Amino acid sequence: MRIEISVRALVEFILRNGDIDNRIHQAPADAMQEGSRIHRMIQKSMGPDYHAEVPLEYVYEANGYELVISGRADGVLDKFFGKPGAYDAQESFIEKSVAMPLIDEIKGTYRDLNHLKEPVLVHLSQAKCYAAIYSRQIKCPEIKVRMSYCNIDSEEMKYFDYKFSYKEITGWFDDIVSSYLKWSDFEYNWSIERTASLKKVAFPFTYRDGQKDLAAGVYRTIIHGKKLFLEAPTGTGKTITTVFPAVKAMGEGKTSKIFYLTAKSITRTVPEEAFNTLRKTQNMSLKTVTITARDKICFLEDAERNCNPVVCPYAKGHYDRINDAIFDCLTHEDSFNREVIIEYAKKHEVCPFEMSLDMSLWADAVICDYNYVFDPFVYLRRFFADGVKGDYIFLVDETHNLLDRGRDMYSAVLRKENFLELKNTIKEYHPSIAGHLDKCNKVMLDMKRECDGCTKLTSIEKLVNPLNRLAGIISEYLENHSEGPCREDILEFYFDISRFLTIYDRVDDHYVMYSEFSEDGSFLVRLFCADPSRNLSECMERGRSAILFSATLLPIQYYKKLLGGTDEDFEMYAKSVFDPNRLGLFIGSDVTSRYSQRSDSQYMNIAGYIHNIVSARSGNYLIFFPSHQFLDDVLACYVDNFLDEDTTEVLVQKSFMSEDAREMFLDRFSAGNNLDLSKVIHMDIDIVEDKNILGFCVMGGIFSEGIDLKYDSLIGVIVVGTGIPLVCNEREILRGYFDDKGLDGFDYAYRFPGMNKVLQASGRVIRTEEDTGVAALLDDRFMQGSYRSLFPREWKNYKTVTTGTVKNAVSRFWTGLSGN
Template identity: 35%
Template sequence: MAMIKLGIRELVEFVLRSGDLNPQTDASTNTALAGANIHRRLQKQRLKDHPDYQKEVGLKTTVTMNDQSYSIHGRADGIFEVGDQAHIEEIKTSDLVFEDVPDSTLTLYWGQVKVYGYLLMKDQQRDHVTLQLTYYQTNEDKVTTQEQEWSFEESQKFFQSLIDEYESWLILRADMRTQRDQTIAALKFPYPAYRTGQHELAVATYKSIMLKKQMLVEAPTGTGKTISTLFPTIKAMGEGLIQRTFYLTAKQSTRRVAEDALSLMATQGLSLKSITLTAKETITFPEEVDIAPADNPFMLGYYDRLKPALMDILTHEQQITRDVIESYAHKHTLDPFEFSLDVSLFCDVIVCDYNYLFDPLVYLQRFFSEPDEDNFFLIDEVHNLLSRAREMYSTSVDEQEIKDLKPLFKGDKGFHRHVNALIKTFKALSSLLDDEHSDDLTIQPPLTSFVEELQHFNDFISDWLPKQEDSEELQKVLDAYFACLDYVRLSDNYGEEYRTRLFQTNRGLCVRLVCLDPSTFLNQSMHLGRGAVLFSATVTPLSYYQQVLGVDEDGITYQLPSPFEPRHQAILVANYIQTTYRQRDANLTRILTSIHTLVAGKIGNYLIFFPSYGYLTTVVGAYQQAYPDERVIKQEPAMQSQDRDAFLAKFKPDATQSLVGFAVLGGIFSEGIDLPADRLIGVGIVSVGLPGLNVETDLIRDYFDGTNGHGFEYAYQLPGLNNVLQAAGRLIRSSHDQGIVLLMDQRFSQPRYSNLFPPHWRFWRGVNNVQALSACIDAFWKQAKLPQTKES
């Protein structure tokens, strides 16, 4: 029977934690980013003081119960000798003054280092060690050190007490593992046959797990990429190659697809624990929103009710969705977000957003504090990951956000001294803009003095906050404090891939930390597991995405064929249309006529995409004037989910009158929607989709010009092309679908674009006038003979 692994920190916290949930001391991500840097700094200092100092020392032991072996493992921050006595150091970081750290938290700190002491003495046959707790108060750069002498006999009793307390949970884990592996062994692929490319993707996924590789795959629509990656990953889990899979997505709709795939396998007999994590702000109960933690019934006594709730949910549920979490959290009066994180420790598949792995400020430290080859990552829709990662590693602070604090807490001199100091710093930075006669300035070196001033402000506020009553005034302070805190934390990453922007807005000066290239950080995150499979229907060209997403140079990359007949769609390029900014007015009539020609070819539903809302509005107005009898709808700014659903509901099958929908490239209707069969029979795309000119995109262009000479391609052309491919991908959703993609920009015929067309576009054709377009459309619909019914 395969060994079951259990982390020392998880063991100690599970057994010893009790009482209330305290977000300030329990939120492990609060100081995770700063904590990692502080660990390295303190370890470097220890090495100077003790040349024999060993950092990050792995320690483990094996416990056997009921013929099942359990590996109890962890990593001590440091071990060094003083005379003939070994010292084991555990480093902890927090904003709290050491004297304010609750006894319950100190019990957990000491519990960890006590287990390390036992394992070291057991391995090295020592009678005694010195346990050292090093506490670093981040806002004061203050170090507090405490030591305890610890005998082998004491440590053995302590460790055994933990194991005795945890025994029923170890047995539960073993029983769940046995049942899981038995059902995985019997599990068959949940469809009668593999689609084109599906078996290839499943085999490649399994091999990437075996070889501990990262793999980037373009899997066109219809490949069934979710089941083709989840199925082999679960098979590898049953064989003991991995023990936990993270299915990471950008959107809720994609998470539902993963849930559906897991449900399908469950109907085939699969028994494993899966959970879908929901964002804290979304899943928090409404009655919690305006209550302080000290008064929140879902936090008070949280850890005293946690274990019965865990036993309840784990013995009754397999697929743990948001609804399931909320039901059990209500039943046991637990905060649903924290409860979901505690449940996830017992789960085999975790479906969640990108940020739980990649975001340096909110990643799940309970899973990713150190590399673990039991983890494997499936990363879906990765064409979205680059822009998301840039935002994760970028942040800003507004001058007005600080100025808004001036009227608050008028009698508090210390508060106003620190607010005024920060305002003065903003004024000094504004003078840099004045000196350059500019309202937008980019600086490459970090603003060290600005970061230091933010840190002074943060230090004061973190000490000041606990003394304040909850109020609207305090919430404004908190908003400013968190903005400053994020800026300081992300500044620790500052390197060649960063720039600092100073620019004026209607809120005064804004200081923005801009990450141009997050590839190094993404790579570091992916190396926290055994490997990763990154996939999307549109990652063309693969070499570009491999570089910008930080996929290992020796990673696997390949492109799967489309499972659909390429001649079921016509790809037409209007060579007579120019959509550059200067040519738009002159080409308006040609665009209107081309759209009308597309729609006149066959009654049905059409989507026409534009690079910006402004351009869309101009064309829609002109189109409705030119063709007042046609049914037209358009995307509106800031549409809510109900508005989005109402828009899509108008695309009905068996249309008796054509409908023309106008939408924005890269927007809510250009990806993640499914209009199969004749709910959509034509897509028009105006322009090559270049992002609008702006300062930060130009910074990206200049950065890549300097690193690889492909600045325009990396900043503008390839992101724009991805938007085009995603929008075109709304058309063919099944083997029965047919339709026309009309690309309205002569640049598509140029090799720099046409050479990047996916293989299933290989029959694309350029047309030189509207008459030729009309002839091609007529010819396509005459030869289209397959019934347009939704695929079962």
């Protein structure tokens, strides 16, 4: 068996030390591309004896396995390149001196090289590893190591040269390897245990109708290295049915790591439970980690600003203690969830967020947000940065969310007023930066004068050129100053322009560039990724296979096209296991949410629907609206005309809710309305058992998907409107983009996204085979064929109702169920 690690990963892991310090400037997102350019420039300038990108490999025979350490030396200067024994005792002293090989390690930097007094430890260590491996290959008595630093902007060079004897360099390297052996020993022993257990794992439940075919389809997709677009209605057990075949594929050696990707933190517990079920019922040996966002797991307030050794004791000396924390957790736990990470981080006084990222290296499965695979500014560079294709499996849950998230990840915006505000703030302290800010502001002022509300742009080179110069001067300042007046303001602004320039390098025919005025009058320049398929596909190509699944993926070709699918990729529609007769589906034909027809009479009719449906059967209901404003208007009408506070309690989704507030909201829907009274301290409600609970929510919000309210926790959902987004510049840009592609722009920009929200919200009511409930769709547009064609196949038996007939219709549904 071979255990492989790169030279870079080895030295960065074994030799890291010191503090986490966000005051130290990190290289911009385009540094890798610029660094590659610098590498090529230097390599081409060297003589004929200089060999670029030399692959080197060292194999250590460990106990039962081979530890393979490999990488590419940036350059080897050696006229006897790669000839073993070229430097033997027969050569003269002068010949050996002249012939001594040199290992060159090249690093591009934005720092002022005059301030660089010595090489970075891990950079030099990387070069020394290559020197040791090369020395062993050719048996040379001495070898030189050179660190070549190049300023990316000025192309100025600075060198640090060292000379080592064969014994010195190989002895140093052997110590590094010895330090890593306890880690590779663990990996070897764990892989044997894990693989043996995975071969025995069986599906932990009795297969539901069609579920075995579904799991087989996922497995075949993984084996063939393709993507699968899977619509799996609620109740098909899509999580366990995708996790199980992925785990079996790992047992067969088809993958080294599974990434389970979620859109919202509230849904992370679902895959955790699936993996835990396999552990408990199948004695599965598999290590999983859940990555929680920095701001949610940090021990301090304002995580971004306080991530430095002055403020945070967990940041101070973090790298001195982190490896002990990892090994402790690794050898005592299998599920590195949020609570476990926090426990070990506190025990070893390390940053919990950074620890979770490190644990991902050792976990077999990583549960994390979409960002960590797809976002070009957040993705896990330890897996994806080198552009090398891995054997990873991506399980993408609630895939319908990936479309808008993908657009956001690959779009960028600049606000003109930010340039002027920062200029006025810093001009006293940083006149040079202020001058470049002024130049960019003047260009944007010219663009503002040419903007007619919303204007498509064919070129923005006149803005990009001064932006590049501004980015360079700010980067140099940040590299050379860890503190200083207005530094945080400059750093935050730098991230914005760096993002914009990085996205600009991606702009192609999948993008629309435009300028517009925001609601507050600010002038904006946008790089809008209308079609994220190419960017998302590139990310998925980093792995072996991707399974993209959701309960609502209609029309499936729409999602397949925009999420990077090809004709060779697969599609599946999982059959619903639910008896369609257990869902009463009603369409309200005498109301609408059309913006042009909103009025007090419409609000009264909708409030009347809510009252009549609840009157037909007491219980818990969620009512979804297209916007907070619409919600407020109907709520006011309902409270004034229909609410009986003795029998009914109203809860309202706010525009922002903390995790505790969300949990308390959902707790009121627990079976029997049970609520942990200790959580009610800050809730202005009277606790009365057996009340009707009505939750007024917004479609597409935190309560419209990813929550399981089973049995009598929820007996009805009322969806007001078709969910189509409000008309705005962005939606109209989308509409025009797809019209120009020969597609139906209205469908792509409005109807399809809106209906997905409707389907997601409606899907809250039936969660198990034993559930019963009603779903009312209140908008006359649902009677149109263009909307009904997007209904799932289980929605055949809908009934058309009005405000006056809905109560009797719903009552008959409930009576019919009890009669059965």
